[in-house]
Amino acid sequence: MYGNYIKLALRNMAKNRLYAFINVVGLAIGLSVFLFGMVLASYERDHDSMFSQRDRIFTAGAKFSDAAEIGVLETNSIYTAMGPLLQEELGEDSLVARTVTREFLLTVGSSNDSYYHTVTFADPEFSELFDFTYLSGDNSALADPLGLVISESTALKYFGRADVTGETLTLDHEHDLVIKAVIEDIPSDSHFNSNLLTERDARLFAALDTLADIRDFNIDEDWGNLSMGDMTYMLLPEGRTQQWLYDQVNAVYQRHSPEGQIEFIPEVKVRPLTEDNTMIWDAIGIPAITSVQLLGLLVLIIACVNYTNLATAQSLGRAREVGLRKTFGASKGQLLLQFLVESLTTAALSMLLALACLELIVPLFNAWSSKVLTINYLDIFPFLIATTTIVGIAAGAYPAYMITRAAPIDSLHNSMLRGNKGGLFRSFMIGVQFTISVFMLASVMVMYFQNKQVEQSANIFPKDNVIVLERVGVDAIKARHETLRNQLMNLPGVEAMTYLSQVPFNQSNSASGVALEPGDEASEILMNRIRVDEGFLETLNIPLLKGRALTRDIAGDVMEAESEVVNVLLNQTGARSLGFDDPLDAVGQSFFEILGEQSRAEGLTATQFIVVGLLPDQNFLGLHNKIKPTAFMIQPPWLNNAAIRISGDNMVQTITEVERVWDEVIADYPIQQRFLDDVFNEIFIVYETMNRVVAGFALIALSLALIGLFGLAAFMAQRRTREIGIRKVLGARVDQIARLLVWQFSIPVLWSLSVAMPLAYAASGLYLNFFDERITMLPLIISGAALGALVTAWLIVSVHAVRIAMSSPIGALRYE
Amino acid sequence: MLKLNNLSKFYRTDEVETVALNAVNIDIEQGEFVAIMGPSGCGKSTLLNVIGMLDQPSEGDYFFMDENVASYGEQKLSQIRKQNIGFIFQNFNLIDELSVAENIELALLYHDISAKERRQRVEHIMDKVGIAHRAKHRPSQLSGGQQQRVAVARAVVGDQSLILADEPTGNLDSVHGQEVMEMLQSLNNEGTTIVMVTHSAAHADYARRTINLFDGYVVTQSMRAAS
Structure with a gap:
């Protein structure tokens, strides 16, 4: 029986290739986008699984009040002074470890090779929290104030080999540290490596006390510095909850924080380690990961609606088949099942196609993003089955119900081809699709124009013509500031x-x-x-x-x-x-x-x-x-x-000259230079990427909606052939007929705009709120997006409308 | 009113050429009531379609009101058609989504007539064909005879001088068939030219002249003595 249904389903697809193609490809695209969103989100939310104590490790971060006016809502760091106080409060069952990252000039061994490198300074407890794989040495390395832990790839980079225990690295030409342990590289899907703004794949760890010595400040008394990425990790004692930890941490904070501090940092957030990777989005108040999932779901909904609409329209053409089956005794349930098997077959085929797409997309995405997304089919198999079933049923339920409820005699007479059965439903569905598409399109455009505004206001500084030299604050360099300035100013450029x-x-x-x-x-x-x-x-x-x-x-x-x-x-x-x-x-x-x-x-x-x-x-x-x-x-x-x-002329030559002067004056430190434009882009690229991602979703959503509209318009035009014939005989012109057909689709599109525009307006706020200088012509931009969608829809429908309107009415009138 | 001169119509498929009308010569005067008869497939409907400018002849001339329209394009034909010709079909061809009044109004919609005048003319014609009490009904709620009356009303509401009827009684029982024929006759008496395709000899008798077609040829034309 079921085999028969599936065979029938496949035959029907072969018969109506265009619609089968639109259905399968549309659903496959929707599923690909949805699945990719899910895979990406679960990847981002499941970092650090390589550490055995992951689920017991929590981090503390300051939450800022509005009064702080700091531009972000929170950070993942807290004052280092909190460390010892927390350890005392949480007791022996817990471990507290702080890390502070600073960039230093590293000199390799006794050579003259120097590189700038970020060093993570950590409490000794750090090694107990995170079980790295030690290639040599062990986790006592950080207990040594002069000890260094180096990752394998970093060792290879500086020494050309991995067995570097005992070798020396010198910080800022002054502080010799000895490599005590070499660890395997930390995988990409760890919060140590996945930072939004910088790549941090090469790692070097040293004792926190060492930093205190080098920089001569009391880390345990520091209530002044908060830098994103300077972490305080806490091990949750067995049997305790996150809430308990939160209470303890905030009790310590309330008790010890300096006067006036609470006004700006009212509380300390306690997060599970898994959240650190995504906390940046909470910090800037843009729920990016959830948005990606939501956008994926919306695209899938559009694809399902496409299927529902086309299948409803198409099933009317199969009324005779249904009538015959009923006449020969098929029950309503059996027919319902038959049509559901069809939609499930379509969904299953689409799912296979979607998985094939994912296999292509994921490696490309990984290469582009330096993430390591994987699809573990065994794990997600139940999810895939469930998704396929839900999509198949959700998309196919209405058409199946529509076609099977008619009386057999009506079906045989094909009277269903007339009339406007399900017309309201189809209109509603088109409206839903366009609501989603226009919402996305408008959001993209708002983001685009806001980004343009940001870029434009950044141009008040001559960022393309300014070279920034970084790290010139070391005492050894400061002493030569005057010389460097004089020599640089002498350069013609x-x-x-x-x-x-x-x-x-x-x-x-x-x-x-x-x-x-x-x-x-x-x-x-x-x-x-x-x-x-x-x-x-x-x-x-x-x-x-x-x-x-x-x-x-x-x-x-x-x-x-x-x-x-x-x-x-x-x-x-x-x-x-x-x-x-x-x-x-x-x-x-x-x-x-x-x-x-x-x-x-x-x-x-x-x-x-x-x-x-x-x-x-x-x-x-x-x-x-x-x-x-x-x-x-x-x-x-x-x-x-x-x-x-x-100056804008001979820039390359000027830069070469600048480098030459630097090397002459400050031979012992490598030059760290970049254009001011790059400083700007470092953060701007995040906004641009966000805009591109949403644009990608919007493009797919709109394309799907338009493809659906195209298919549906073809059907509706066909269904109204007779009416159009009559109108033509009565003297209607081609443009009048075309307008009639276009108008039929304009109504749902128009009301969808009235829903989508306020939604887009509200959602834009999420993005715009992040910026101080905001675009003012928001309604204009959103209206523009709406108009664009409307005109595109018109064009798509017109293609059919004009074709049908121009055909000869004779055949249409004999249609019976 | 119209004159077909050696008019032929072929249908070509890949290999076969079918002759639907073969060098037909027909002359129809203003105010005539002409019946076209013949067996299935003899070209009756093709002839009606050509006369109604829904189809273009392959060869020959077609003079409508002394104008050779044989080579006119769709746009021009449509213009002439809506001014002068009304259609009645065997299957009524009413639009199910529209009410009776709206179906009739459709024929005026594509003319340059104000909404008020359209309404007046629709009401007037509905009275005339006795369908006014059904104005708000849908075609599917009417009997066949009533539907065809609506179709007749639609055909003449625009003051068309020529009515082309393609088996107008084919789907009706004898009582309703006769009703429709009487309506056509009274229209003819008021001066409307009527060309009607029919299988029924009895209904053909309402016409003044009968044209018999066979395999695309005009076989006979017979006049009925004025009664």
Whole structure:
């Protein structure tokens, strides 16, 4: 019986090849996208399975309040001072390990080969939490303050071999560390390696105490630094819950955090280790992984609707077959089953095709993304079967019901071919498809225009002409800043140059409390500080609204450790925040640092800042950050970067010259340079990728909807052949007939727009909220997307409408 | 009113050429009532389609109101057709989704007539054919005779001077058949030219002239004495 049904199903597909093709391919595309979304999401959410204690490891991260105005909602790091306090609170059954990553210049052995490399400094407990596979040495390596743990590939990179235990690596030409253990490379699907912004596949671990020694600061007392990626791991004691851990962690935080801290960081989030890989999306408030799954599901729904619509339309043509079967005694249930077997067969074929597609897509995606997605068929087999069944039934239920409920005599007379049975349902389905497609299309366009806006506003800085030199803040290099500057400025292609603490688009906040009057805590505001050097305005093309630029020639312009008065530049927001209604009035005025309790106790004097120049509001922190009150000052110890503006001519030659000068002046450190444009792109590419991904989904969704519309329009046109014939005989023109057919499809498309547009408007907010500077013409963009979908739908339907309208009416009228 | 001059119509398939009309010469005057008879497949319907400009002749001339329309394109034919010709079919060819009144109105929809006037004319013609009480019904709710009356109403509502009827009584019982024939006759009496294909000799008797077709040839033309 079932074999017979399946045979029948396959024969029917062979008979109606176009529709079978549209059905199978449409469903296969929908399934591919849906499955890929699922595979990707489960990959992203199932990291770190190589560590045996994964499910007991939790991380602590600060959650920011709105008052923090930091641009992200949370981070995955917490103050290192929390570490020992947590260990004490959680007790012996737990383990707490902190990691801090810093970049250093590494010198290999006794050679002169130097490379910049990120080193992860970790507590000794770290080795107990994560069971790496040791090729040599063991997990006691981090207990040695001078010990290093190196990954196999890193060893191969620097030494050309893996057995490097006992070899020395020197940090910043000063600190010799000895390799105590070599570990197997950590797989890609670990949070150690899968970072959104950087590739971190080569690993080097050292003891956290070593960093404290090198950088000379007390890690256990640090309540100041939060850098994403500096982790605090905690092992959950047996028998305890995540909630318990959360309570303990926050109790510690509430008890020990410095005064005022709670205002900006109201709580510490505790996450299972598996969530660390995806927390970045929570941090920026864009649920990317869930979105990918949702988009995949929406595409699948569109594909199912396609099948339902086409099958409903097509099954009407099979009314005679159904009538005959009923006449010969087939029960409604049997017929229902027959049609469901057909849709299930289609779904199964589509699933096979979809899996074949996945086998092609996944390797391509892996190569492109350096992820290692795998499809474990054994694991997902039940899921695949369930999906196929649900899709088959969901898509086939309505057509099966439609066709089998008619009385046999009606079926035999083919009267079902007339009339508009199921018309409302089909309209509704088309509406659903277009709601989804237009929603996606509008979202894509909003993202696109927002990204364009971000890109455009970034152009206030000459990012294509500015070379950034990084890591020039090491003492050994700082001593040669003047020489380097003089020599670089002598190069013909170099137009301007400055040292600075951070270049535009660097997401770094360094702020302190200030007020117009000394000690006026009531009117204290947070003022960001950006340390610059002379040539700063010129290099970055920043106009001066009033006053003068800073120069090293005036003693008051340079802030030394003992300076009590220093001249600064202020942006407009800074002036307004201080209370100047007209920012220009701030020039010549002073404001004062508000000292913390501890500084007051130590008898420090509050620094006085004199505003000597006013700068326009520019988004120095880049992209999504609010423009904050910012003071620019010359403070030599902070100048870790250099920016060089070069002329557009002979850029390659100028860059070569810059490198030559660097090598002459600073031979012992390799040059670390890139264009300001690359700094911008480092983050911008994330937005662009998001836009492309959604665009891909939207494109597939819209294509499917249009293919469905095309197929359905063909059917409807065929079904209305007689009516069209009558109208033509009565004198209707081709364009009048065509308009009639197009209008039939316009109604559902039009109402779907009225649903999709508000939805898109709401969803766009999710994305736009992330940015401070947002596009304003949102309704226009969304309407544009809607109009685009409408016109495309019209074009598709017109193809049939015109063809049918132009055919001779005679045949149509004899149709019986 | 219309004149067919050596008019032929062939249908070509891959190998076979079928002659549907073979050098037909027919002249029909304004106000005539002509019946076309003949066995199945003799070319009756083809002739009607050509006259109705739904189909174009392969050879020969077709003068409609002294205009040779044989080589006219679809657009022009459509224009002439909707001004002058009304159609009645054996299977009524009403649109099921539209009500009786809307079906009739359809014939005016493609003319340049205001909605108000359309409504008036539809009401008037419905009264005339006695279908007004069914105005809001769907065709499927009517008897065959009533459906054909709607079709007749639709054929003449635009003041068409020529009505082409393709076996208008073929699907009707004798009582309803006669009703429709009487309606056609009264239209003819008011001056409408009628060309009707029929199998029924009795119904052919309503016509003043009968044209007999056989295998695409006009075999005989007989006139009935005026009664």
